[in-house]
Amino acid sequence: MKTGATPALTADCNACMGICCVAPSFEKSAEFALTKPALTPCPHLNDKDRCKIYRNLDWHGFSACAKFDCKGAGQYLTQVVYPGKSWRDNPELKAAMAESYRRLRRVHDMLEIFTLAEALPLDEDQETARQAALSSLTPEDGWSEATLKQSEADGLFASLQEVLTTFRSAYARR
Template sequence: MDLPDLTSDCANCVGLCCVGMSFQKGDDFAIDKTSGTPCPNLDHTHRCKIHSTLKDDGFEGCIKFDCAGAGQRVTQMRFNGESWQDHPELMFAMMRDFENLRPLHERMIQLTEAGKTDLPEALETERADLLKRSARVWADTDTLKRRYDVFLTELAHSTAS
């Protein structure tokens, strides 16, 4: 099955998580930051100025975060490698697409993991179809969410028996 890369590749992203995420000062972040505002530690090349000292500088939340490959997919496939820094008019659309795609990528990881188990044939067929559909869309739909929720419920029942 042709799936997008589901691992983060910051070198092929333009810091979408560093813009899209909101921070609340506390255990995981040293500052408050609203979504849509670039992190003050993000440089002009889309790299973190304090990447090697994130934990010491109070940004453990950045270490814990993983976009599941959504950042580079939005940057490279939707926007052909363009940057919101070079083209500020792209920021809203890039943030929207990143926030829409990230949950789908997380779901694809879960579906891939579920495929490593011995599933009943009907459940495996649904898993494969959900994975294929999730890989083709750029935003979640209510129908896709419902199918995924039903799949998880059936998966839980099949592993409990």
């Protein structure tokens, strides 16, 4: 995976460490068959970071998992932010990895939105803002734990939301 380039916005579980099955908490519900605390591996995650019930998630009561797509944030975390590291081998990094994953999910969501916005009839200023947003979401040296944390603290996501609000007029013109 090249840093600085727009990452693939589709999940590749084979290139990931299963962080989506570790980081979030779930509450037992119609979409989750059990309650799982945050930073605790799902009991269906095997030792190779793959889901043991993946082919039958709905049947086992995990419809939310069947619908979930990290949009490539998991493999980016694994290959770029923490290359060669795993929460299994470095349990002291598990919380930091989970926070970086949360931030990357937001980055990848925003990348998807600003990529899709290309189809809107944006005026010149809006297109310039869209390109700047995409650039801010794909740093030349790639994301790191520190740059993800700093960008969030500096208000990256709030500023991108503001840019999106300027696209309303283009959406109305479509």
